[in-house]
Amino acid sequence: MVLFTAFALAGLVAIGLASVTIRKTGRAPTGYEVDFRYVNATAKRVLVGGGIQPLTDQFHATGTSYRFNGRYDPWKYQPGDFYVSNPSPQLPAEPAYKWPYEMKSSGDGVWTYTAPLPSGIYSFAYLVNCNYAPNCSIDTGQLVIDPDLPPFMNVHGDQVASSFQVPFDANFQASPELNTNFDYALDAPAGHRGTVKTVNYTSPGSIHPAQDVHDFSIYLPAEYGSVPGKKYPLLYLSHGAGGNGADWENLGRMSHIMDNLIRLGHIPPTVVVTPSFYNLDSEGPFFIYGNKSLSVPVPPAPHVRGNFQKYLFPWVESHYDVCQNASCRAFAGLSMGGVLSYEMFVNATDMFDYYGMFSPATNPPYIDAASVAANPALLKKGTMVAYGLYDFVFPQARDLQTAFDAVGIRYINRVSPFGSHYWNTWQDALWWFGIKVLWKPLPFGVQTGRQRAASV
Structure with missing residues (x-):
């Protein structure tokens, strides 16, 4: 055969x-x-x-x-x-x-x-x-x-x-x-396959792929567009250092994983946007795979967050049938994208109810008791920290968990027993993020992750 x-x-x-x-x-x-x-x-x-x-x-x-x-x-x-x-x-x-x-x-x-x-x-x-x-x-x-x-x-x-x-x-x-x-990343049966495409959007100051134009990739579930007026849950999924918004599809087969999560009833039909955090403006380094070294500095997470809040998030919500409240919005990312997810968790807390920090390359200072006292909503979010047993950011991910433990933040943890800092780990993280975290009842407790799909 x-x-x-x-x-x-x-x-x-x-x-x-x-x-x-x-x-x-x-x-x-x-x-x-x-x-x-x-x-x-x-x-x-x-x-x-x-x-x-x-x-x-x-x-x-x-x-x-x-x-x-x-x-x-x-x-x-x-x-x-x-x-x-x-x-x-x-x-x-x-x-x-x-x-x-x-x-x-x-x-x-x-x-x-x-x-x-x-x-x-x-x-x-x-x-x-x-x-x-x-x-x-x-x-x-x-x-x-x-x-x-x-x-x-x-x-x-x-x-x-x-x-x-x-x-x-x-x-x-x-x-x-x-x-x-890893068969959850194979093609879903016909009739269960969503579509994925790249999109250029207006982003003043962006320097790639054109002046004042930036890009993202988007996954639309198979059902999208067939139910008039329906608004779909929305997941933002970030790449890491030296990557771009096409990585999750090209290297991770994100659409196949989402198709199978939806088909098997783990999550309701969900839209996924995978943005690019390089080239947002001329203040940051210019980077594309084809002509630059992977040593190009990563734009600061607060700078990326501010840009996305100003241009990306409103554009997506005005052009697609997606929900516009935190209860059905999530942000996740890998490596430096995990740092960006942490940045969203701490400083854009009210925008999303669910966060995924996959192989997060975070460093102190972390949130503390004073941070939670000033922003108690941090205790009510659905969060996952995932990494590989052979992941070079293992110590950083554990330090992040220790910080969460110290202030009483409940979260789901996945340690891939075969995982390094690579796509087998992040495929595994996305799969379990869908099964255990996305759209599950809040706040998280000991029963979290034992449910299947939640209504959103």
Whole structure:
């Protein structure tokens, strides 16, 4: 059985793709194999990198150094193995370790590689005559996006990797140690699929994608537009440092996760907006993936919050059928987007009733008793703190929880047992945010998360 990967371009009908093929084999080690095919007649060496990683297991993993992870070749997969976000090695700087995802060519310019990957989301690009992704450049042709699997993005250069999702096979991937079934991010059945597209909106002072124009991506549930006058719950979902508003769809398959949360009755049909927090104005750094380093400073969270309150939030509410009160609005984000979510929680408390801080890269000072005394509404919100067991922000996330504990803020906590600072963790966080937090009764208590969908 051959499953060709499919990718929805700006909400259009999905298309079949042949450069990356996902095949159900029904045999070890994972029950699935992924074939990569790339044509380049002049290349001397091609690696699959830019996001795809070796595997490890929870008994040989650490959150502090990639050198102590298992770093197994996928052909050596055993049930319970998973990948963590570690920088790909600069070959041949480590002669004792060989990067597993090396493509081969018979001399005709057609490069191929096959890997038996387990369930999960994988982002990738081709590294041409380059051994280390951070040293590769699109401008020089060393980092190449798969031409047959273009990423979801607003304008050219906004993304530098493609992605695909591998299903779960219980016959080969089931493990007593942990559950690594990510099928909630696969396509929902026909009739349950929402649409996702990029939108340019008026934002005075913005410098990308055009002067005074900024952008976001939006997910509209399958039901949207079919019930006259209906207003839908609204979730804002932020990217992290070095990202943009298309990340959640391109790298995290957000729309698929939302489709399945809605289809299974965990949440009512919900609109999701994924904004971009770079390039809001000329005061901040200019950043797009295609021509800037990921070391570009992140705009201060209070500055982003003020801009969104002034331009983004009113624009969304005036152009879409979404609710306009806190009880059916939520804000969540990953990494520095988790910092932005915390900023919204503390300083835009009345705008949202639900907050998700995924792998939050927060730092003190945190809220204290005086903060809560001045803003008692903080005690009445629905909040989730989620991160991975191998996440490098683990200490910061725990410090944030300690601050919440000290002032009596109740929250839901999810520690992904396979998670690092990467998309497997954030897919997991969004999934459980939907099941346990979104639109659940407030204030949170010991029964929170035991209910299913709530009426909003």
